[in-house]
Amino acid sequence: MRDPRTRVAGRVGAGCLALGLALGIPGGAAAQEQPILITGATILTAAEAGRIEDGAVLFQNGRIVAVGPASEVEAPSDAVVIDGTGKYITPGIVDAHSHIAADAINEGAVSVSSMVSIHDVIDPTDVAIYREAAGGTTTSHVMHGSANPIGGNNAVIKHRWGADAQGLLFQGAPPTIKFALGENPKRAGSPNLPGHEARYPASRMGVMDVVRQAFIEASEYKAEWDTYRARVADGDRSAIPPRRNLTMDPLVEVLEGTRYVHAHSYRADEILQLMRVAEEFGFRIHVFQHVLEGYRVADEMAEHGAHASTFSDWWAYKMEAYEAIPHNAAIMTQRGVNVSINSDSGEEGRHLNQEAAKTMKWGGLSEAEALATVTINAAFQLLIDDRVGSLEAGKDADIVLWENYPLSSYARVRTTYIDGEVVFDIDADLAMRAEIEAEKAELREMLGEADEDDSDNEREPDRRPGGER
Amino acid sequence: MVKSIVAAAAVLGTVGFALPAEAVAQDGGTFAVQGATIHTVADGVIEGGTIVIRDGRIIAVGQDVDIPADAEIIDGEGKHVFPGMIDSFSSLGLTEVGAVAVTNDASELGRWNPHLNAHTAIHPASEHIPVARANGITHSLVAPGGGGRFGGGGGSGIQGQATLVHLDGWTVEEMEIEKTAAMIIGWPTLSTGFRAFAGFGRPAGGRSFQRAQERFDEEVAEMDSWFVAAEHYRQAVASGSSRVPRNIQLEHLSRVLDRGMKVIVRANGWREIESAIEFAEKWNLDLTIAGGNGAREIAGTLAEKNIPVILGPVQRLPQGEDTAYDDPNTLPGVLHEAGVEIAFATFNSSDARTLPYEAANSVSWGLSKEAALEAVTLGPARVLGVDDRLGSLEVGKVGNLIVTDGDPLEITTRIEWVFIKGVPSDLDNKHDSLWEEYRNRPARRVTTTTT
Numbered sequence: 001m002r003d004p005r006t007r008v009a010g011r012v013g014a015g016c017l018a019l020g021l022a023l024g025i026p027g028g029a030a031a032q033e034q035p036i037l038i039t040g041a042t043i044l045t046a047a048e049a050g051r052i053e054d055g056a057v058l059f060q061n062g063r064i065v066a067v068g069p070a071s072e073v074e075a076p077s078d079a080v081v082i083d084g085t086g087k088y089i090t091p092g093i094v095d096a097h098s099h100i101a102a103d104a105i106n107e108g109a110v111s112v113s114s115m116v117s118i119h120d121v122i123d124p125t126d127v128a129i130y131r132e133a134a135g136g137t138t139t140s141h142v143m144h145g146s147a148n149p150i151g152g153n154n155a156v157i158k159h160r161w162g163a164d165a166q167g168l169l170f171q172g173a174p175p176t177i178k179f180a181l182g183e184n185p186k187r188a189g190s191p192n193l194p195g196h197e198a199r200y201p202a203s204r205m206g207v208m209d210v211v212r213q214a215f216i217e218a219s220e221y222k223a224e225w226d227t228y229r230a231r232v233a234d235g236d237r238s239a240i241p242p243r244r245n246l247t248m249d250p251l252v253e254v255l256e257g258t259r260y261v262h263a264h265s266y267r268a269d270e271i272l273q274l275m276r277v278a279e280e281f282g283f284r285i286h287v288f289q290h291v292l293e294g295y296r297v298a299d300e301m302a303e304h305g306a307h308a309s310t311f312s313d314w315w316a317y318k319m320e321a322y323e324a325i326p327h328n329a330a331i332m333t334q335r336g337v338n339v340s341i342n343s344d345s346g347e348e349g350r351h352l353n354q355e356a357a358k359t360m361k362w363g364g365l366s367e368a369e370a371l372a373t374v375t376i377n378a379a380f381q382l383l384i385d386d387r388v389g390s391l392e393a394g395k396d397a398d399i400v401l402w403e404n405y406p407l408s409s410y411a412r413v414r415t416t417y418i419d420g421e422v423v424f425d426i427d428a429d430l431a432m433r434a435e436i437e438a439e440k441a442e443l444r445e446m447l448g449e450a451d452e453d454d455s456d457n458e459r460e461p462d463r464r465p466g467g468e469r
Numbered sequence: 470m471v472k473s474i475v476a477a478a479a480v481l482g483t484v485g486f487a488l489p490a491e492a493v494a495q496d497g498g499t500f501a502v503q504g505a506t507i508h509t510v511a512d513g514v515i516e517g518g519t520i521v522i523r524d525g526r527i528i529a530v531g532q533d534v535d536i537p538a539d540a541e542i543i544d545g546e547g548k549h550v551f552p553g554m555i556d557s558f559s560s561l562g563l564t565e566v567g568a569v570a571v572t573n574d575a576s577e578l579g580r581w582n583p584h585l586n587a588h589t590a591i592h593p594a595s596e597h598i599p600v601a602r603a604n605g606i607t608h609s610l611v612a613p614g615g616g617g618r619f620g621g622g623g624g625s626g627i628q629g630q631a632t633l634v635h636l637d638g639w640t641v642e643e644m645e646i647e648k649t650a651a652m653i654i655g656w657p658t659l660s661t662g663f664r665a666f667a668g669f670g671r672p673a674g675g676r677s678f679q680r681a682q683e684r685f686d687e688e689v690a691e692m693d694s695w696f697v698a699a700e701h702y703r704q705a706v707a708s709g710s711s712r713v714p715r716n717i718q719l720e721h722l723s724r725v726l727d728r729g730m731k732v733i734v735r736a737n738g739w740r741e742i743e744s745a746i747e748f749a750e751k752w753n754l755d756l757t758i759a760g761g762n763g764a765r766e767i768a769g770t771l772a773e774k775n776i777p778v779i780l781g782p783v784q785r786l787p788q789g790e791d792t793a794y795d796d797p798n799t800l801p802g803v804l805h806e807a808g809v810e811i812a813f814a815t816f817n818s819s820d821a822r823t824l825p826y827e828a829a830n831s832v833s834w835g836l837s838k839e840a841a842l843e844a845v846t847l848g849p850a851r852v853l854g855v856d857d858r859l860g861s862l863e864v865g866k867v868g869n870l871i872v873t874d875g876d877p878l879e880i881t882t883r884i885e886w887v888f889i890k891g892v893p894s895d896l897d898n899k900h901d902s903l904w905e906e907y908r909n910r911p912a913r914r915v916t917t918t919t920t
Binding site for chain 2: 127130131183295298299303313316321327346347350351361362403429433436
């Protein structure tokens with residue numbers, strides 16, 4: 001595979017990437033051999049140990065070796081010791097809903113696009129990978145868009161800036177698929193909007209129908225395969241395999257419980273209806289994404305076994321978000337739903353710690369509950385909680401060292417480690433800026449033109465979740 | 470009205486300046502927050518202080534003040550008092566649901582609308598206003614030109630007049646502080662539309678810089694022609710001739726000439742800001758920049774010329790791929806350090822309650838906490854020319870304050886009281902009501918059997 005680092009190195013702005021090279025970030029596999037001990041910091045573990053004052057964390061070979069009170073963690077003599085006095089340590093933040101590092105996210109021409117996958121369009125050159133690491137985010141669930149009732153397959157990545165597309169992937173993360181309800185798939189099908197070809201469905205009734213029809217078909221397809229396999233198992237050498245259907249394969253995995261549904265949703269009615277459709281076919285909606293009215297049907301969600309991944313306080317950007325409340329996460333948590341706070345945005349993904357803190361203000365979650373929404377709960381929803389999401393011996397060394405209290409609007413990251421390797425360090429970043437300026441000056445000189453840079457003239461970026469997402 | 474102002478002035482007694490005539494609650498009652506930490510913003514912090522409001526005005530602030538016998542007393546033990554926060558640029562009351570066009574009144578068709586005023590369309594019953602207020606936002610400059618689908622701003626042109634309001638009132642007349650607070654102009658953008666890569670039949674690159682510059686110059690010239698026309702109109706009207714046909718657009722635009730009305734220009738690149746400054750000097754405009762992402766490069770010029778900057782969102786992405794990751798966070802501190810007057814804003818309606826976090830997010834990157842607080846209170850009041858009435862806790866100012874359990878820029882801080890125009894404001898809002906309703910939903914008893 002072609003090394004993306006060489007492809008990007010010629011671009012103005014490759015400096016951040018060069019940072020990754022300078023720090024020796026590997027293209028995937030954990031290589032951190034030297035033990036590192038950060039000691040004297042307040043550790044918010046997001047695990048049973050909770051908050052540890054004057055704590056220490058020791059990690060080596062990309063794994064956490066020990067976490068505990070500083071007096072109890074002994075480091076090998078060759079360990080690099082980092083003084084964390086006055087600082088805080090948390091697990092790397094896990095974003096359960098993102099669209100960064102993807103070259104395109106919507107295959108909107110059809111109503112069911114389960115044949116496509118974000119894995120095919122991972123873009124390791126997206127600077128958002130680095131920028132979010134600078135905000136403490138280490139793992140992201142990169143999702144298909146929301147143009148279809150049944151969308152494409154998603155990818156889980158680690159923010160290993162500098163790695164190639166394959167190297168970004170979170171190896172072993174169970175497969176997921178995006179569903180989408182409400183205004184987005186309706187709008188994609190609306191014949192009333194300019195630039196839109198009419199496409200069924202255009203109503204919430206139609207959205208549920210598309211899902212139901214797809215699973216009727218998937219059930220039949222599965223039965224054909226089951227029959228075929230049974231015949232082969234019985235030694236029937238005349239059995240002919242059914243024709244392979246790439247659209248149906250992921251849905252069969254959903255029926256078999258090996259691929260997990262993440263359903264974009266807003267209103268309580270559609271949340272409830274999708275659970276009932278799933279129950280008809282014997283599967284479960286694993287996570288409701290956005291789920292801004294989840295607070296209205298939290299009991300039903302808990303009963304179904306659905307988890308929730310929501311925004312902290314966004315509302316009213318569209319009609320189905322008009323009754324969103326910032327207490328949503330708290331109500332669902334208190335009713336027994338596992339809740340995460342996600343970004344859905346390359347900007348919000350830079351300060352999910354602050355978004356988590358909002359659940360303490362609105363609805364009164366505890367510090368531990370709030371931190372869990374962007375760490376262990378999100379990891380649990382992605383079924384990677386045995387690897388990331390909390391600071392415990394044996395887990396991946398995805399660690400964030402904060403200069404101040406992380407659940408604060410004043411929080412700032414000092415260093416972010418993934419698999420024990422530095423992916424962001426504030427001093428290294430500052431040191432890199434002079435190099436970037438020098439590189440830019442050199443490139444300008446080569447172009448013989450000092451006035452071509454209009455990078456500061458782009459329109460103000462929009463903070464809202466994108467309409468087509 | 471005249472009588473009641475006289476009465477209020479009599480109560481104030483020692484206040485040296487004339488009371489402005491904007492609506493302030495008359496017979497609004499007397500309130501005292503006693504024994505609190507009072508952050509005056511203008512004059513330091515008073516520990517164990519008491520602040521007294523009577524009939525809409527602050528009549529006493531200090532450690533040792535007399536509390537009128539009829540005052541309603543709020544125990545300030547362990548509490549903090551701050552001026553209410555000012556969102557220096559929002560679409561509160563103009564945009565209800567971003568994606569629903571019929572609920573948007575922030576932008577009008579056409580590029581030249583100097584005669585339109587946000588005041589006409591501010592919806593006092595918007596659900597966004599009590600939501601913002603409950604988090605300590607007490608005033609806002611409500612400006613046209615923004616809003617729209619997902620809050621995107623409108624392009625270049627003259628977008629109309631902004632209104633400065635108290636975020637409380639049964640009608641816009643009760644809310645207004647300055648009906649015509651500023652003319653809002655969107656500056657042309659100098660852009661090559663450059664793309665790094667080709668693909669799908671789309672060529673790499675954009676128009677040449679030279680062509681972009683030509684287009685920019687054309688747009689600025691078009692803007693200039695409106696000001697030429699406004700100047701001619703003003704002279705024609707001043708001549709007293711009865712033969713000047715009334716032109717409402719030019720009538721309104723001419724008011725900005727010779728610093729007659731504030732002009733807020735939305736511009737982000739440093740070249741655009743420089744261009745706007747040059748233009749403002751030519752026409753003697755009272756200029757404020759809004760957005761100002763590229764203001765860093767010309768901070769010295771802005772400071773020297775006393776041009777304030779209403780900062781574009783701090784919680785935004787850096788503009789260029791090679792821009793430092795923390796560029797939005799460091800900009801406010803850099804401008805403040807250079808001596809530029811700064812004010813934070815959300816440019817939004819549903820996000821207005823997050824204003825304090827905009828300020829806080831620049832504190833760990835070089836702006837002091839004091840300067841951050843000032844940039845959501847007294848700073849905006851100065852920028853908007855109402856610091857004689859708003860922005861700090863001083864005797865004689867309008868009774869706009871918040872009582873909190875801590876630093877209002879910190880996320881977890883609770884806002885316990887909000888006073889607007891000297892009376893306690895209702896803190897209930899759509900979100901709290903729904904929270905109350907659904908947190909109290911009885912546990913689900915009946916389980917349906919689905920097939």
